[in-house]
Amino acid sequence: MLKNRRSRLIRFFEKYSLNALLITDLRNIRYLCGFSGTEGALLVTKDHAWFLCDSRYTAQAADEVTGAEIRECAAIRIDTVVALADENGFDRIGFEASHTTVSAFRRMTEKLPNVSLVELGSDFDEIRSCKDNTEIEQLALVAALSSAALVSVLGSIKPGVSELDIALALELEMRRRGADGKAFDFIVASGVRGAMPHGRASDKIIQSGELVTIDFGALKNGYHSDETVTVACGKPDSRAVEIHAIVRAAHDLAIEAVRPGISCKELDEVARSYISGKGYGEYFGHGLGHGIGLEIHEMPSLSPRSTAVLEEGMVVTIEPGIYIPGFGGVRVEDTVVVTGDGGHVITNVDKQLFFL
Numbered sequence: 463m464l465k466n467r468r469s470r471l472i473r474f475f476e477k478y479s480l481n482a483l484l485i486t487d488l489r490n491i492r493y494l495c496g497f498s499g500t501e502g503a504l505l506v507t508k509d510h511a512w513f514l515c516d517s518r519y520t521a522q523a524a525d526e527v528t529g530a531e532i533r534e535c536a537a538i539r540i541d542t543v544v545a546l547a548d549e550n551g552f553d554r555i556g557f558e559a560s561h562t563t564v565s566a567f568r569r570m571t572e573k574l575p576n577v578s579l580v581e582l583g584s585d586f587d588e589i590r591s592c593k594d595n596t597e598i599e600q601l602a603l604v605a606a607l608s609s610a611a612l613v614s615v616l617g618s619i620k621p622g623v624s625e626l627d628i629a630l631a632l633e634l635e636m637r638r639r640g641a642d643g644k645a646f647d648f649i650v651a652s653g654v655r656g657a658m659p660h661g662r663a664s665d666k667i668i669q670s671g672e673l674v675t676i677d678f679g680a681l682k683n684g685y686h687s688d689e690t691v692t693v694a695c696g697k698p699d700s701r702a703v704e705i706h707a708i709v710r711a712a713h714d715l716a717i718e719a720v721r722p723g724i725s726c727k728e729l730d731e732v733a734r735s736y737i738s739g740k741g742y743g744e745y746f747g748h749g750l751g752h753g754i755g756l757e758i759h760e761m762p763s764l765s766p767r768s769t770a771v772l773e774e775g776m777v778v779t780i781e782p783g784i785y786i787p788g789f790g791g792v793r794v795e796d797t798v799v800v801t802g803d804g805g806h807v808i809t810n811v812d813k814q815l816f817f818l
């Protein structure tokens with residue numbers, strides 16, 4: 463499995479004529495060698511790899527790391543990179559430009575005066591876009607856990623409880639069901655707050671007749687889930703019900719359109735043109751969705767600006783919404799695996815409008 467993942471690096475050695483790749487992003491490190499700790503680096507050549515860590519992580523690395531020689535760094539990690547570059551005669555090393563700070567880059571430049579440091583661009587950020595079966599299993603597991611937690615707290619959503627009460631109950635349910643934590647700060651946005659696509663749970667008390675948008679996800683074994691429901695507390699006005707029906711139909715159409723070969727821009731357009739046709743286009747301001755995996759938001763992005771094309775094995779969210787300032791909003795979201803036959807939804811809560 464890790465061998466297959468490493469094989470995705472080959473084209474970068476060729477494209478940039480590199481001797482080695484220096485991987486410092488912890489998600490990429492976990493993906494490529496299995497280490498789940500919070501500090502370390504991976505130096506990879508075409509046929510070898512070294513995992514560098516300090517003594518706090520040596521035992522954990524010995525337990526988790528596959529396919530890399532573990533090098534404990536006595537002093538600063540970059541000195542070990544310098545030593546390995548000298549020993550092996552490396553003169554071109556690629557690094558992850560989007561995960562390297564300016565100060566770390568300066569330090570590398572000073573310490574490695576005879577090595578060309580080559581920026582790996584956005585194409586490198588796409589190495590995790592297509593998931594393997596192990597990853598799809600992990601994503602399905604955390605999605606199911608998270609959906610079950612939401613279903614078990616639905617009954618406690620009623621007038622008089624606060625948005626924060628719901629967020630806390632949901633997080634507790636996830637932990638009880640085995641989650642390592644939450645995937646992000648949940649969005650619980652009720653009534654007019656629903657117009658904020660990223661309205662984090664507040665101490666606002668839910669009133670009868672309000673819609674409540676809950677965007678939630680769990681984290682397990684490094685993998686994230688992401689799902690959104692909008693429920694009605696009491697009887698909402700007819701416009702709210704109409705908006706929910708439009709968003710849900712746009713969501714359903716987009717999920718039906720998921721297949722390998724469709725461009726992410728075109729998929730976004732399926733939902734966007736439906737919402738626009740109903741007169742609400744100006745109220746759908748964000749992209750249709752995003753890739754999900756070891757990060758909550760990763761490649762590919764589904765938006766009018768996206769240049770990516772869906773491929774089998776990608777796992778993406780579909781999350782159209784309508785947000786009307788001063789009125790409120792609706793979003794529904796599912797996580798979908800792109801298979802040869804189309805989209806397979808792994809989040810489990812029905813997206814009908816629940817009246818609580």
Ligand code: ZN
Nearest residue numbers: 677678688689
């Ligand atoms: Zn979400």
Ligand code: ZN
Nearest residue numbers: 688779781795
């Ligand atoms: Zn999302």
